Amino acid sequence: MYQTGSIHLTIPLSLYVHFPWCVRKCPYCDFNSHPLSGTLDEAGYLRALQRDLEIQLEDVPANSIQSVFFGGGTPSLFSPGAFAELLDSLSDVMVPNAEVTMEANPGTTEYHNFQEYRAAGINRLSLGAQSFSNVQLERLGRIHSAFETSESFAKARTGGFANVNLDLMYALPQQTVSEAIFDLTSAIALAPEHISWYQLTIEPKTEFARRPPILASESAVEGMEKRGHALLADAGYRRYEISAYATESHQCLHNLNYWTFGDYLGAGAGAHGKRSRPTGIVRTSKPRQPRLYLANPEATNQLGLAExxxxxxxxxxxxxxxxxxxxxxxxxxxxxxxxxxxxxxxxxxxxxxxxxxxxxxxxxxxxxxxxxxxxxx
Ligand SMILES: C[S@@+](CC[C@H](N)C(=O)[O-])C[C@H]1O[C@@H](n2cnc3c(N)ncnc32)[C@H](O)[C@@H]1O
Ligand code: SF4
The missing domain is CATH 1.10.10 (Arc Repressor Mutant, subunit A)
Structure with a gap:
């Protein structure tokens, strides 16, 4: 750990809250996500989160959290009431009109109502579309069809969401340039405010690493990027980060805080945080396994960064x-x-x-x- 007098201590602060369960594990995914077996213990996880947050917020002044991100896993497995309760307990520490994002899987959006998520205080939605080809969605082990993605998007709009991101991936197994462009065109046709366009990576220890699919060729990937970047730019989506494209003034403030090396609290199973202290920068992490986190939500691993x-x-x-x-x-x-x-x-x-x-x-x-x-x- 280093000593410094010159870190600016008015560094912006945001909050990430992790929800570690999914209906099913996708074969490409190495996020801290676990297939849900049995029923979701919503009340139990909320209790753990409240305890975790209570401790982490002890030294956080009022009106200081600029953005909140509910990520996963699949946060949309949780009810709007759960988010209302969490946001209610955060209201003092959040700045008024903070950006509050929730990730949603289009395959879970029939469980709960978007209008209620909006009323709970969530004002930005990030939908995991991934592709608009049902063949690809099947290969990716997704639990929804392309039609269900469009339907979820429409429901989000009627539910009052004026700020929506779509997650898409390219360089999918056996994907051609025109298939990747079809995915982008379909996303653009829905007119979301933000598109995250990720190149599929084969992560160690995933199902795709164990049984590698036939990947798109290198020249196809180059073609996808060349045409994809032009298509997004022509449609008014500015590439402001390597995988993030936004329409005018709809950049993701939460992610911008990470990319500008701001501070963040990380609550929930496996969540990471970063805090700048007068003595240096500390990285925090919570137990990854939901079982261990539920048993001891107070446990936090702290690691000082060396100069x-x-x-x-x-x-x-x-x-x-x-x-x-x-x-x-x-x-x-x-x-x-x-x-x-x-x-x-x-x-x-x-x-x-x-x-x-x-x-x-x-x-x-x-x-x-x-x-x-x-x-x-
Ligand atoms: C935590 S997940 C998002 C939300 C939700 N769980 C879902 O999948 O619908 C974040 C995003 O990262 C992207 N992603 C996940 N694994 C990836 C991989 N191996 N390569 C590229 N992008 C990946 C996907 O687009 C995914 O929507
Ligand atoms: S739904 Fe999202 S977080 Fe869950 S396994 Fe699939 S990609 Fe990962």
Whole structure:
């Protein structure tokens, strides 16, 4: 852990709350999600979350949480009443009109009513569409059809959601360029405010890693990206982060806080947090297994970041943003003077990978982002 007097202690704060259950585990997914066996113990999990939050919020001043994200797993397995209760207990610490997002799986949206989620205080919805091809949805082990995604989207609109994101993936098994473009066109036709377009990655220990599907070819993936980026831009979706596209003023504030190295509390099974203290930056994590979390929601693992890790951690987030950030933000958020990396930065400027006037990747650096970030790790 390092000592610093220069971390800006007015760093924005957000809250992530994890809901670890899903109807079924998708074969590509390595999130902390567990197939639900039996009935959901909603009251039990809520009790654990309330205890967890009570402790984490002890030193959080009123009006300081700028955004809340209910992620999963599948938060939409929980009732609107559960979110109303949680948000009610958070009302003092949240800023008025904070962005409050809930992830929803289109296969669970018949369980509960969108209008009630909206009335509970959720004002942004993130729907896991993944694809608009029923063949792909089947391969991806999804529990919904393309029609059900469109139906959920329509229900979200009539339920009062004016800020909706659709999650889509590309480079799917055996996918062709025109199939990926069909998915994007179908998403754009619904006119969501935000689209997250992720390249499918085969994660270790998933079903897809054990039994690899036939993947889209490299040249097809290149074609998908070239045509996909142009299609999204023409439809008015600006790529502001490597996988995130938004219409005017609909960027996800919660994720922007991660990417600008803001602070966040992480509550729920397996949730991670980051807090800046006068003595340095601390990462927190909660027990991953729902059973262990339920037994001891107070348990928190804390890990201080070493000074030598800070530049890498910062770059891993900030360089994902297409506009990057200012050089000043680096020092404000890490407490480390930019001079400690300015020589390395200049080398990358000379290689055409990063900008001279801003902490941002050039278009060339952005195309090779993973290896660019590696240079700081
Ligand atoms: C936590 S999940 C979202 C919500 C909900 N559980 C669902 O699937 O409908 C977040 C998103 O990450 C993306 N994702 C998950 N695993 C991925 C992988 N292996 N490669 C690329 N994207 C992935 C999916 O688009 C998914 O919707
Ligand atoms: S529904 Fe979402 S979180 Fe659950 S297993 Fe599938 S991708 Fe993962």
């Amino acid at each position: 030598c890790e800070l530049a890498g951690e910062f770059m891993m987030n900030a360089l994902r943003l297409s506009d990057g950030v200012s050089f000043e933000l680096f020092t404000q958020r890490t407490g480390v003077p930019f001079e400690t990396i300015s020589e390395q930065w200049q080398t990358l400027v000379n290689q055409g990978l990063v900008c001279e006037e801003r902490l941002a990747a050039t278009p060339l650096g952005y195309r090779h982002l993973d290896s660019l970030i590696q240079r700081f790790l």
